[in-house]
Amino acid sequence: MKSQKEIWRVILAVALCIVGVLHFAVPTPFIRIVPPQLPYPEALVYISGFFEILGGIGLLVPPVSRAAAWGLIALFIAVFPANINQAVNNIPIEGIPHNQLLYWFRLPFQAVFIAWAWVYTQPDEGKPRASIVPDRTEKTPMKQFDYSLDFKNIDFRQHPELYRVGRGEQGVLLVEPYKGEILPFWRFKTPEIARESSSKIYSLFLEYLDREDFVGADMARKFLQMGYTRSRRYANHKSGRKYQQNPQKLKSVAEQTAARKDILPLQADPLKAESAAIFLEKWMLAKINEKYLELLARHRQMYESYLVNAED
Structure with missing residues (x-):
């Protein structure tokens, strides 16, 4: 399998x-x-x-x-x-x-x-595989995460057709009721807290899968991923800030590019690095879960694939 x-x-x-x-x-x-x-x-x-x-x-x-x-x-x-x-x-x-x-x-x-x-020297034929980097090899164009939705008034459990997977952790702090169900358990201050947090969120991930609730499972996956990325950021920069100035708050592309080059000095935090490794393990398990991959493919086929004009 x-x-x-x-x-x-x-x-x-x-x-x-x-x-x-x-x-x-x-x-x-x-x-x-x-x-x-x-x-x-x-x-x-x-x-x-x-x-x-x-x-x-x-x-x-x-x-x-x-x-x-x-x-x-x-x-x-x-x-x-x-x-x-x-x-x-x-x-x-x-x-x-x-x-x-x-x-x-x-x-x-x-x-x-x-x-x-x-x-692992054999071709994977485009099938999903375990990875620590975002997979950019999707051959079917997928819709991007839609930030224009009225997130305060949408129940995505009732309207899964509005949910877009997007890239990485997009929408992790917007999609309800899942944000409210998962966020209270998301912590990474110490390895012990990270271990308890990641285990709880992973158990929620499995519960969502048991109910065939893909949106819930994907949100849990995003929180696990965010536990890794945020821990890694604090592991490298104790302030939690990577850049001197936040590129996302700048308007022009030139300003954003310049800001991304102005990186704060590294200040290693081994405890946060250990927290990151703990979340990484659970995130990888979620990404390669067979049922998750099946529900992901079904969701994308039903709601995210662009229609291709037969005349093209």
Whole structure:
């Protein structure tokens, strides 16, 4: 099933990023298993860790995901001698049971990892896939989010035909009654609060799906996405402001362009970065949910596809 394939894509990507980070955080165990014939073992560990992180992220970026998968296949082959060296020379690694048979048993699984990555070298045929960037590959023109509606007086549960998915988080603070149902639970001040908030909003997402309420599910998805994007903004800028002046409040395109170049200095906040990662996980699960994708396709077909003139 398509959603299962995308769930496994996310699992592989997250696992690679975690292992890649470990190459930098605790490099010693990885250095120990580098074959002695190879020079600069510490540098090789850092390089392989960098490409594991890069490949994991690349799997979730549709324009480069297939290239990333091929790169990961090459990486899995390149690091295999280290696994062989560990098994042949019985090199212990802290945190892993010291058993040479276990090291030998690990070797065939490298083929499993290669096959796992190979799955994502194949064309997706335009089907939705897990992504950390907006998908711009829609082939059927869709209507943009309509900000001209009378949002104060429209009940979108009663009138789902008026709802437009738009891009990203468009309309997240406008569409009722869903804004009133979801916003009270939206918080990201600390990782603990973000975990509780994202879990609650994701449970609402599933409840909307159970009722086949696409608008509610999409609004919950947007709040999860906004939890990630806002947390990331505060992770990079403690004030929550990215630009010296808000480009959206400027009238001319030239002024907006200039304002977007005037970015405030980075002030990293690791707690907000952790909150962002928590929301990202739930957002990705929502995006690849099979029923959500089915309802999304149905909604777009019914209400958002432009009619094509048969004479064109």
